Amino acid sequence: MKSNRKLILQLCGATLGMFLFGFALVPLYDVFCDITGLNGKVELVASKSTGVIDTSRVITVQFVANTNENMPWQFVAKDVEIKVYPGENARADFFVKNLSSNQMVGQAIVSVSPAVGAKYFHKTQCFCFDRQVLEPKQGQDVSVLFSVDTKLPESVKKITLSYTFFDITELQPVAAN
């Protein structure tokens, strides 16, 4: 009977442990993707450029602008495509406008493809680092300053940056800002 109790407690402990492990997987997957640049995950903080420019090849950077379903904002990429040397600083412009008659808060989420290129794409300044608060019908120019790492694998000739604006008005009450 005593050994039963010990085994039962161990098994309950294992159950609890796996329940917590399920939650631990949330940051673990994220950490794993951040380290490896998998899943098109990119750094969400500004990075410094190295100053070295590799003029031997040209990388095409394309921009895709989307709004999430039900998000009443207009969001367009003014620059559809930019050609840059690795290491060179460049800037891409976007226009975003709140089409609704309410003050809204939006957050742009970025994804880079191909995934192998994600960790070689550096943003020195980006509107996606902050949430955007727009008054009714207010339009605004936003931009991203970026560079492509000189260590970008030779196989990658084209990088696509996809931004999606999400409505986070309810998640982030305007009053709290």
Place this chain on the structure above:
Amino acid sequence: MASAVDHHHGPGTGITRWLFTTNHKDIGSMYLIFSLLMFFIGGTMALIIRMELVEPGLQVVQPEFFNQMTTMHGLIMVFGAVMPAFVGLANWMVPLMIGAPDMALPRLNNFSFWLLPFAFFMMLSTLFMDGGAPNFGWTFYAPLSTTYAPPSVTFFIFAIHMAGVSSILGAINVIVTIMNMRAPSMSYMKMPLFVWTWLITAFLLIAVMPVLAGTVTMMLTDIHFGTSFFDAGGGGDPVLFQHLFWFFGHPEVYIMILPAFGIISQIVPTFSRKPLFGYSSMVYATSSIALLSFTVWAHHMFTVGIPLVGELFFMYATMLISVPTGVKVFNWVATMFRGSMTFETPMLFAIAFIVLFTIGGLSGLMLAISPADFQYHDTYFVVAHFHYVLVPGAVFSIMAAAYYWMPKWTGNMYDEYLGKWHFWCSFIGLNLTFFPMHFVGLAGMPRRIPDYSIQFADFNMISSLGGFLFGFSQLIFVLVVVKCVRGGAPAKAVVWEGAEGLEWSIPSPAPYHTFEKPPEVK
């Protein structure tokens, strides 16, 4: 001492016998009857699906209801029919096979059973709620199951929690019983394979059911408490849901097949009148399948955009699983080789299991090839694959087990003639249903869609006819069970000529209390 009194009374009377029972045989029977009921409810939903798919276009149901049917069919069959059936068999047979008087935790056993009727009552009640039942597929991917879910999703989450608690408690009970209550001198490597496979299954359950519980809890907080685990707008990731779900989901499919391997490993030697070929390799193969099952989950997600290295890793890891599985199939065939075989109903189901499960395994290998999977993903080929491993796999093994041990349970022989009818109708019906799905799937018919292109019409008609044959032939099984419970030729203690094991050392029907003194094990 209360236990001294317990030893001398038989079953209680009336409804309280079933409500308050702590007897492993009573609880096993309740599990089996419950799962048979769920099998028919889930089967009815499958027939509604097949009825709608007889012809292209919409005839019988609306797309919204069709989606609820595919979702509920999957959930009911996985959590309500197959898993409880295996727990029921474990309840009945594990104590008898290891020479224990009962399960280690009898009251907990009663509790884990009685959670299930409430869980599934709640799950089924969502069909009558505003907005309908869950309609997002049995895999309940976010955001379909969070942002876009019907309000009844909350009840679904609670039902999954309850069924999960039931499974975990059942698994703890099985492990404690097997590890602490074996007859003296029954070492681990003398345990029958059904006991071995259940021990490993129980560990899998403890490892992954809590992860599922965590996942549905995240859904719950996403829906009601403003978290953003799976919502990209709040910094979450819908792909995270798939990672979490399949971290549970892939071991889950082995939870539904490992006990089946155990059952087949009991039945094939009996009717071949030879000991099982390669007992220890069976044990190691089962363990390695269980361990490998934790390393392959992303093969369900080849198309979400995981990187090349990931695709390759999960492709090779998945293919690796076919090695231990191949060992098992080889051992079963080698057991039959030069055996004095007879073909009673349990053996027919067991042989059909080996043949058809191998077909399902082979289409699984095709799906594991990640470049090919981009074509097969979410088509009827996938539906054909997992029905070939679950219907002639899990369900046939449960049927085989029921026929094999029914004389021991009831004390009467079942009707062999009706049993054979049941087998052949099921066998023909299921192949008619699921084999054409390979073809329509390869041709590109998507799953979970109520309407389809006219080019798929003929094969779908065949599938539907087969589905109805399979569905209605299960009524023969009910007839067999009812007849066997009510009477029939008395069964001997050793029901089958070649049967070995402790469960045959007790009289038929198995007395209410068995092995109060531990038996001798040779």
